[in-house]
Amino acid sequence: MLDRIKVQLQYLLPKQGLTQLAGWGASKQAGWLTRLVVKGFAKYYRVDMQEAQQPDPESYATFNDFFVRPLKEGARPIVEGERQLALPADGAISQLGPITEGKLLQAKGHDYTLEALLACNMSMVEKFRNGQFATIYLSPRDYHRVHMPCNGVLHEMLYVPGDLFSVNPLTAENVPNLFARNERVICLFDTDFGPMVQILVGATIVGSIETVWAGTITPPRQGVLQRWTYPIEGEGAVILKKGDEMGRFKLGSTVINLFTENSITFSPALQCKTPTRMGELFAEAREQ
Incomplete structure (x- = not known):
């Protein structure tokens, strides 16, 4: 029943507006609030920050900067075979x-x-x-x-x-x-x-x-x-x-x-x- 409600809500919610609002918020430099959101997100979703070039969640000026964080050199080796x-x-x-x-x-x-x-x-x-x-x-x-x-x-x-x-x-x-x-x-x-x-x-x-x-x-x-x-x-x-x-x-x-x-x-x-x-x-x- 709960899953059905979750799906049906997606037909009703203003998805474009919510997405626009989220994009606006994620791009803002909000100081302590940004740091709080990034730390909370990383903890809740168990993000492995040790792979990131900047492992300290407080080092990101915006949520977007955190979300598209680059990884450390060599964190993702690429298969080398020509084919x-x-x-x-x-x-x-x-x-x-x-x-x-x-x-x-x-x-x-x-x-x-x-x-x-x-x-x-x-x-x-x-x-x-x-x-x-x-x-x-x-x-x-x-x-x-x-x-x-x-x-x-x-x-x-x-x-x-x-x-x-x-x-x-x-x-x-x-x-x-x-x-x-x-x-x-x-x-x-x-x-x-x-x-x-x-x-x-x-x-x-x-x-x-x-x-x-x-x-x-x-x-x-x-x-x-x-x-x-x-x-x-x-x-x-x-x-x-x-x-x-x-x-x-x-x-x-x-x-x-x-x-x-x-x-x-x-x-x-x-x-x-x-x-x-x-x-x-x-x-x-x-x-x-």
């Missing part, structure tokens, strides 16, 4: 597997279409129709910078406006088409083993989604789909190496990766609810 892909984020596997008949599994009893996820960008949809996907959920305690699984050259980026439901496991199990209805930033990369998509999904209280090449993508939330294309070399090209940071969330959310048919094999250690640590083995690229 090994690295996990892009700390969190836990929500789902992974094949894209079957153009559909991805959201949770038991719920799937959603590739077309909806990719905002009906049909040239992109056709690349991944029979491919594979992985969804990683980042909880509030996790490190919230997102990194590259492999070397990649950015080809295209979409901002898709949408709702701001929570993306925690309870919501994923009860809200249909969750990841296709929430706002998201879709990044298409060319890699050595074919196209790859990395999607940063927004959620309630996620005050901002950023990329390293474009800065803050949202807010503002203008309700308009936006598209950017990039050259493969020269001025304006975005070329990232495996393990490089590509984006970040200011408060927790979800990362979805899409791979083309027969391009990769996921690590057998990864199953639903498996914890993930950025840099560990994600998949092996297959011979083309």
